[in-house]
Amino acid sequence: MKRLPLAILIVLAAVAVWFFKRTPATPETGTRVPFQNLPAGLADQFSGENALAHVKAIVDFGPRPPESEGYEKSLVYLEKEFAAQGWETRRQSFRKADTVVGPKTFTNLIARHSAGVRDWTRSTPVVIGGHLDSKLITAFRFVGANDGGSSTGVILEMARVLSSDPAAAAQVEFVLFDGEEAFLENITPTDGLYGSKYYAYSISQRATWPSLGIVIDLIGDSRYGYYYNPEAPPSFADTVTRVAAQTGLKLSRPPGPIIDDHVPLQNTGLPCLHIIGDFVNMPYWHKPGDTMEVVDAKALEQTGRTTLKFLAEVKP
Numbered sequence: 001m002k003r004l005p006l007a008i009l010i011v012l013a014a015v016a017v018w019f020f021k022r023t024p025a026t027p028e029t030g031t032r033v034p035f036q037n038l039p040a041g042l043a044d045q046f047s048g049e050n051a052l053a054h055v056k057a058i059v060d061f062g063p064r065p066p067e068s069e070g071y072e073k074s075l076v077y078l079e080k081e082f083a084a085q086g087w088e089t090r091r092q093s094f095r096k097a098d099t100v101v102g103p104k105t106f107t108n109l110i111a112r113h114s115a116g117v118r119d120w121t122r123s124t125p126v127v128i129g130g131h132l133d134s135k136l137i138t139a140f141r142f143v144g145a146n147d148g149g150s151s152t153g154v155i156l157e158m159a160r161v162l163s164s165d166p167a168a169a170a171q172v173e174f175v176l177f178d179g180e181e182a183f184l185e186n187i188t189p190t191d192g193l194y195g196s197k198y199y200a201y202s203i204s205q206r207a208t209w210p211s212l213g214i215v216i217d218l219i220g221d222s223r224y225g226y227y228y229n230p231e232a233p234p235s236f237a238d239t240v241t242r243v244a245a246q247t248g249l250k251l252s253r254p255p256g257p258i259i260d261d262h263v264p265l266q267n268t269g270l271p272c273l274h275i276i277g278d279f280v281n282m283p284y285w286h287k288p289g290d291t292m293e294v295v296d297a298k299a300l301e302q303t304g305r306t307t308l309k310f311l312a313e314v315k316p
């Protein structure tokens with residue numbers, strides 16, 4: 001297992017303590033929608049090449065920071081692709097007046113299959129998310145092929161696979177988060193995770209809640225290892241470790257918690273699985289080199305299949 005450098009680990013741990021201490025109380029009302037395991041055969045239908053084509057399409061729209069033309073074009077692309085597979089989408093827009101760089105409007109995209117729950121004040125059993133935005137960097141052109149693009153491609157291909165089984169598709173809500181990236185250098189309690197914090201709040205206000213959440217990020221490069229969230233329930237850790245071994249995904253437990261879009265979801269009391277590539281060892285992380293050259297179909301396929309196998313086997 002690759003080791004996170006100690007200095008980074010200490011920073012991550014300090015930030016993590018701050019985040020996890022801010023856990024809001026789980027709302028009293030509401031019930032979790034029971035989850036049924038997905039059919040085991042779905043995972044084999046996941047195509048890394050299909051996912052890769054989606055990543056390329058998104059990267060071709062250019063940088064995707066919040067409020068950008070590239071972000072809007074990506075939303076339109078996602079809406080069209082989801083619709084083609086029988087998924088209905090909704091934009092969840094909100095304005096935040098006090099980001100670290102002033103007022104900003106963010107837009108998450110939520111998708112549900114036409115066979116699923118039509119009442120959007122109620123939840124599906126599962127939410128699967130990843131961030132769509134790319135980090136706003138002015139010093140060079142940053143397209144975030146792996147960082148933001150890869151998980152988006154996997155989500156679109158999962159939507160296609162699930163649409164072959166409406167009963168399975170009906171259990172899932174996909175969400176593409178805006179504003180995962182911090183405007184300043186690193187994610188802090190007041191910068192970054194804008195979209196997931198808003199989404200987490202919104203699902204906590206529903207009449208019913210999901211039973212489990214999955215967040216994927218930076219999963220497009222098979223040359224590096226992957227981490228799951230050490231704060232995941234033990235049954236999640238056991239299941240994902242077992243199925244990752246079957247798909248060839250090099251997954252391990254990191255030395256400490258990693259802050260990402262799953263944290264606001266976990267803070268509502270939702271049990272979550274987070275899968276993230278070992279970004280600390282990616283020399284191109286938040287650098288000009290995060291382009292299509294670093295994304296490979298094998299990595300996308302291993303992550304997509306691991307996620308679907310996890311949903312076929314986990315007991316939440």
Ligand SMILES: [Zn+2]
Binds near residue numbers: 135147181286
């Ligand atoms: Zn990033």
